[in-house]
Amino acid sequence: MTSDTPIELTAAEQTALARAFESTPTVFNLLSTLRTRRMGLGYQSESGKAESFDWSSGHQVRQNEGPLAYSSEQAPVPLTEVEEAIIAWAGLGPNGIVAADIPARGDLASLLYWAGRTAPGSSNDHSVDLLIISDRGVDLYRPGTERSKPVEIEGPDDYWKVLNWYRSGLIHISDSRPDVDWSTAPPGTHNVRPMGALQYNINRPGSTWFLPVGDLGREWVNLLLSSYHFGGFYLEDTNGNKPAGCDQWIRPGFLEVGFPIPVFDELVLMLHASQVGAIVQNMRLATEALGLGGWTLGNYSDDMLLGAYPEVASGLGFSFLERELDKNPARVASCLGLADVLEAVCVPSPWYPDARAAVEQVMKSRYGVHGILSRDDNWSKSSGGPFKQRALDHILESPKAHIPDWVVDAAVDTIDYIVAQYGIAPSTISPVRAKFSLQVHHVDQEYYKKFHTGDDRPFLITDQIHNHFDDWHKS
Numbered sequence: 001m002t003s004d005t006p007i008e009l010t011a012a013e014q015t016a017l018a019r020a021f022e023s024t025p026t027v028f029n030l031l032s033t034l035r036t037r038r039m040g041l042g043y044q045s046e047s048g049k050a051e052s053f054d055w056s057s058g059h060q061v062r063q064n065e066g067p068l069a070y071s072s073e074q075a076p077v078p079l080t081e082v083e084e085a086i087i088a089w090a091g092l093g094p095n096g097i098v099a100a101d102i103p104a105r106g107d108l109a110s111l112l113y114w115a116g117r118t119a120p121g122s123s124n125d126h127s128v129d130l131l132i133i134s135d136r137g138v139d140l141y142r143p144g145t146e147r148s149k150p151v152e153i154e155g156p157d158d159y160w161k162v163l164n165w166y167r168s169g170l171i172h173i174s175d176s177r178p179d180v181d182w183s184t185a186p187p188g189t190h191n192v193r194p195m196g197a198l199q200y201n202i203n204r205p206g207s208t209w210f211l212p213v214g215d216l217g218r219e220w221v222n223l224l225l226s227s228y229h230f231g232g233f234y235l236e237d238t239n240g241n242k243p244a245g246c247d248q249w250i251r252p253g254f255l256e257v258g259f260p261i262p263v264f265d266e267l268v269l270m271l272h273a274s275q276v277g278a279i280v281q282n283m284r285l286a287t288e289a290l291g292l293g294g295w296t297l298g299n300y301s302d303d304m305l306l307g308a309y310p311e312v313a314s315g316l317g318f319s320f321l322e323r324e325l326d327k328n329p330a331r332v333a334s335c336l337g338l339a340d341v342l343e344a345v346c347v348p349s350p351w352y353p354d355a356r357a358a359v360e361q362v363m364k365s366r367y368g369v370h371g372i373l374s375r376d377d378n379w380s381k382s383s384g385g386p387f388k389q390r391a392l393d394h395i396l397e398s399p400k401a402h403i404p405d406w407v408v409d410a411a412v413d414t415i416d417y418i419v420a421q422y423g424i425a426p427s428t429i430s431p432v433r434a435k436f437s438l439q440v441h442h443v444d445q446e447y448y449k450k451f452h453t454g455d456d457r458p459f460l461i462t463d464q465i466h467n468h469f470d471d472w473h474k475s
Contacts, residue, residue: 024289037293040441042076076206085166090286143169217346217431245417291464293443335432346431355415
């Protein structure tokens with residue numbers, strides 16, 4: 001979704017983007033003041049007051065009164081488009097072309113894309129997108145895999161791209177916020193808080209909830225191919241301690257060491273979590289730079305938020321696979337994704353009915369037309385990198401830059417085995433997760449003046465927060 005033709009920005013938009021890139025504190029200054037600031041305009045804290053969550057669950061609720069009782073007297077002020085665009089770009093926006101400085105004989109073929117993003121990811125697989133929940137509803141930010149040059153933003157003439165990626169990269173999902181909030185709980189319960197006991201102000205009007213959502217299935221299949229091609233180990237079923245369907249390739253020079261399925265799945269989950277952590281931290285730093293408040297949250301049920309328990313809340317309406325209990329010992333709620341928006345690479349699903357379809361989908365970004373290792377309209381031709389033409393020609397000629405047929409067949413047989421035994425692959429982790437996120441808002445400074453230490457003003461109110469409305473909202 002990158003274009004060489006600039007979009008027209010208003011003077012205010014260009015000024016705001018220039019301020020973000022040129023006039024905010026250094027990363028070291030930001031790290032010194034980086035704090036969680038949970039109190040935004042229009043929020044409450046253990047106030048003891050009754051209210052109706054009309055924007056989400058519709059429940060009549062009352063939070064218990066406590067020593068930090070506070071009700072904001074100011075109306076919520078939603079983030080502007082420019083503010084949201086800057087934070088989304090900081091999280092996982094395009095920033096040019098990756099180095100791809102991996103030896104061809106050292107698993108270069110594991111990379112799925114050479115399109116760089118602001119956050120690192122396992123095999124640069126672009127498996128994480130960003131849900132943006134705001135007063136206008138729910139959108140998915142996915143600015144695409146095309147790049148116009150090695151470093152996309154080199155100066156003021158490139159600032160327009162941040163807004164262009166935001167406007168062209170949004171997929172609108174819903175006109176309303178999801179029906180989840182602090183009060184959401186299974187019917188008949190009184191002290192259950194699956195969205196987090198601390199999150200009274202979650203999903204409130206005026207807030208923007210930046211929610212990374214990951215296709216762990218894509219990461220799982222890609223890691224399986226990489227492991228079989230370069231790692232030399234095979235997946236092993238702990239139920240019987242036997243190979244997971246790949247027996248014929250267990251021999252010297254092919255697959256040689258067993259790797260338990262649950263441990264492999266955990267590795268995928270860890271790689272996913274590290275990527276999401278980088279995305280959230282990037283957005284926290286952007287929030288701090290802009291003078292906005294926010295807090296990271298992860299102690300909520302992302303299965304419920306995605307839609308696993310419609311009897312409790314519709315959530316985001318993602319699809320889930322109904323699994324047999326005897327084939328699901330970890331009691332995983334297996335999310336398949338959302339049709340036409342995020343269709344996770346897992347088997348079986350409406351989008352990938354069998355193992356070969358899933359494996360071929362992961363291979364496509366490498367070797368399909370316009371793929372990074374394709375001889376047919378190679379991706380580098382339109383992007384200008386990362387390799388010089390002579391180097392690229394040598395890479396494409398290297399046998400190790402191409403995944404052998406036996407690796408593909410072994411991966412397919414392994415997936416078929418896991419599906420037969422456990423009903424889905426991956427089996428012990430959900431193919432889709434949205435467990436760690438950031439909610440952003442305009443800070444209610446009066447709360448911090450009332451409760452927190454400081455002479456002229458609380459230490460939590462930085463210059464950029466104190467001056468935010470003068471700097472960003474004069475119009």
